[in-house]
Amino acid sequence: MQSRNLLFGLGAGILAGAMWGLVFLTPELTRGFLPIQLSAGRYLAYGVLAAAMVAPAWRRLAATLGWKEWRALIWLSFTGNILYYVCLANGVRGGGVAMTSLVIGLLPVTITLVGSRAHHAVALRRLLPSLVLSAGGLVCISWEALARSAPGSLFGLLSAAGALLSWTVYAIGNSRWLARLDHVSAHEWSLLTGVVTGLQALVLAVPAFWLAPGNHAPAEWLRFGAIMAAVALLCSVVGNALWNRASRLLPLTMVGQMIVFETLFALLYGFVWEQRWPTVLESLAMVLLVAGVLTCATAHRQPATAQAEAETEAAA
Secondary structure (H helix, E strand, O other): OOHHHHHHHHHHHHHHHHHHHHHHHHHHHOOOOOHHHHHHHHHHHHHHHHHHHHHHHHHHHHHHOOHHHHHHHHHHHHHHHHHHHHHHHHHHHHHOHHHHHHHHOOHHHHHHHHHOOOOOOOOHHHHHHHHHHHHHHHHHHHHHHHHHOOOOOHHHHHHHHHHHHHHHHHHHHHHHHHHHOOOOOHHHHHHHHHHHHHHHHHHHHHHHHHOOOOOOOHHHHHHHHHHHHHHHHHHHHHHHHHHHHHHHHOOHHHHHHHOHHHHHHHHHHHHHHHOOOOOHHHHHHHHHHHHHHHHHHHHHHHHHHHHHHHHHHHHO
């Protein structure tokens, strides 16, 4: 891997985490609205924005994409957006935020483990220090919250596991499709995903807004719409475009580690919202998570450095 691609990929992954971390503030800003309404509102807005932005290139993209690509977009949009968010919301409702966060926090581990089986991937033994550091950070984050929460129900645990599985499938499938497509940019692929997700959200909107409208004043609906539009733009359009860029520049074993930045930024935003400093365990968790990513980056740079030295010696 070239050092420039590594740095650009790291930067894109960090910024994607900064955007996605904002999602955790959305429920606090929209109290009184159901999770299904948040999901439908966010992805409807995402679909509208993505359709407007991809419109100039629509004819070219439609001519170059076949049924396999569209089928992949339908599957990725469903697993990475609709199914993931529904499982996440049900996990929080059934088992609490702490338990759900702990289960979904295993994403860096699951994606890295699957990615280590890919051809030419860095050996798993070289990634073990990074996995151990990341796992230690996630344990520190969840320890205090789990100690204060009640045991989660079986339904909540299964829902959280479903969210973990669905986003693992999405991250792996999306990364592999981006590697195959040389005629579609990462940003265009993200926008196409948004268009398909928006169409799927139309089905979700019926039970969300018609069967359970709730008693909200017009001003509350306007505030809700503005927040959903902001989340769609920053988290879905910008965040997903940055993530696709990182997925194209980084190997799958390292892409999985980038997800820890969503957790880190969610923590930082939470500290600001709650107007407090992090505890000792929370501070230790952030240090461990960052160390895990840096260790993973070092493991990917060493093979490239060794190969460059070998080529130099051969040329001499």
